[in-house]
Amino acid sequence: MEIEFLGTGAGVPARSRNVTSIALKLLDERNEVWLFDCGEGTQQQILKTTIKPRKVNKIFITHLHGDHIFGLPGFLTSRSNQGGETRLDLYGPTGIKRYVQTSLAVTGTRLSYPIAYHEITEPGIVFEDDQFQVSQLKLDHRIDSYGYRIQEAAFTGELLVDKLKAEQVPSGPIYGKLKAGETVSLPDGRVLNGHDYIGESRPGRIVAIMGDTRKTDHTITLAQDADVLVHESTFSQHESKLARQYFHSTSTQAAQIAVAAHCRRLLLTHISARYLGRAARQLQEEAREVFPNTRVVNDFDIIKIPLPVAVKE
Amino acid sequence: MEIEFLGTGAGVPARSRNVTSIALKLLDERNEVWLFDCGEGTQQQILKTTIKPRKVNKIFITHLHGDHIFGLPGFLTSRSNQGGETRLDLYGPTGIKRYVQTSLAVTGTRLSYPIAYHEITEPGIVFEDDQFQVSQLKLDHRIDSYGYRIQEAAFTGELLVDKLKAEQVPSGPIYGKLKAGETVSLPDGRVLNGHDYIGESRPGRIVAIMGDTRKTDHTITLAQDADVLVHESTFSQHESKLARQYFHSTSTQAAQIAVAAHCRRLLLTHISARYLGRAARQLQEEAREVFPNTRVVNDFDIIKIPLPVAVKE
């Protein structure tokens, strides 16, 4: 599991930062890539990475500002031209379907794969299977903007069959009871505690990716105990009035959220073009005073999200 | 007058060529820049040039395929964010207004300047003032695709007042007659031929910029006597069947058009990603066998269009 930042700028593209797009690479987990937002030029950014457009099978849109969606029609079209055949699921605010369908209709584009549209109508879970759950809540922006929490299912420990066989425990219904953690008496008088025969388990990983927003409690909910929180940092703490006025956050506010939500790591993105080089590092320093494990990311940064330490059951 | 190529690729962006956009820079003539097509990423390409978005006050769209228009909403939005206040005229096929208006409405974008939409309904002149005339005709593509002919007004010679004064010709209605090229008798018996007192004149320049198309007579009409013809060359002459099948042209066909229309110079663009490096030069060689003054252009190439040689009246 990795996050690759395809665009880390705010509002308009700059030479140093393209507008927003974030790839959650789940290649080891399910050979898929999920995009969060798709600003103009995302497909050109992807050309500079190892990401294959046909592996992108889910796109989550945080909000409908142009710097987050104007790359969508081009990406969808090129995915078709480049052999994409599998269904693509598109999640986002109401209006995203109209935007994409109008863009495809006006250009006379027929895609080689179907799009399943999932427009958000109420807070809650937007996707769930055995492996991942994605939920969303509305944030505090000028227009409807959402944050997404991506939660991996816990890995439960396997029954240690080899150990049982080495101890000459005969197979049968006993194995199921041990796997369930029960204590079992054998015919030969031995008493076995199931917990001694179950391998390591570990919790699943949690990634929280926020849309543009002011500081809001909903972010704390979404980011609770997250391994990684991706939060906007459009302004410095010295511009908190501007941040409030334009419905954005400061670096310090993002860090406060990370503290309150007990996150492991904070990645700051959506950096205004006014903060170049040293000024962007200054944003990072501000946040680190509140939450030390903070990084201001740049285009093409890849952040690995390691498996949590295993927990013996 | 210069043409700067912002994107010279076909269909999908490639690392070496972005999708189509062409800037006609009329800075000396009228301090304006006109864009022809606006594929995704055009605003990012512009960031690498000296072009100021607010000086772009006319955009001509050749056809509604995504590789020619998906950069339009982002460019229009950024032009607004970067202080553009003057009206922008947008010319193109029917549907371009719906596409732009939907994109702006869905994103809740209010531009700081008005857009005047000019959807093409019949062949003819789309813009005309004292200095320039732009006309269009439909070409031969899968969807409606247009070519544009940009014709500069002729420069007529000025009356050489200094020369008249040096020869002590008294001012008065006589000057008007001389300017009109008439022969005039002076009270002192001198006979003056107006043509001897009119400065140099020269024809205006002609640029013809075509949308995607098969070889068609309408291109010959639009490109008649053009100083520069910009024509697509999606395929090599060895792929003429593919060109026909996909409603595109070969390099050789473009050159045949340049010959038939008596053009001065041919610029080949809209190069498929299958032709890289040496293969693109091969397209150029093919065309040069038919029309020697041909060049396959690359992104960021700037082509100056010099004033024609002055003609003594």
Ligand SMILES: [Zn+2]
């Ligand atoms: Zn934004």
Ligand SMILES: [Zn+2]
């Ligand atoms: Zn094209």
